[in-house]
Amino acid sequence: MENYRYSDKVIDHFTNPRRCRKMENPDGIGKVISPGCGDAIWIYIRVAEDHISDISFQAQGCPNAIACASMVTEMALGKHVDEAADILDEHVAQALDLPDDKKECSAIAASALHEAIYNYIFQHTERKTEDGKTE
DSSP: OOOOOOOHHHHHHHHSOSSBSOOSSOSEEEEEEOTTTOOEEEEEEEEETTEEEEEEEEEESOHHHHHHHHHHHHHHTTSBHHHHHTOOHHHHHHHHTOOGGGTHHHHHHHHHHHHHHHHHHHHTSOOBOTTSOBO
């Protein structure tokens, strides 16, 4: 059996998670569940003037998954939604010094952030009906 040691950054974000709470009335919600291990991450965002003004998460999973969700909130807070959408799993993994075999956790966290942003955009974009009227 391989001996795995968590990085200091993972330990910090796991033992002191940032913004770990369910947000009331978010502007966007993203939820991703790993089909491989069953870890689940929910990301909640609030947007003001096209910037992420508040962000939080809930997670069920291993220490790496919780740390990745916490790190995503740190990385996205205050960013323009387009800039936050550019946060990739590689960025999260690098920020936490994750080993290659644990990078699925960073993919789940980044995907949950992207889902929250897309959910926000979908809810706040005017859509036109077939007759050209705005919904």
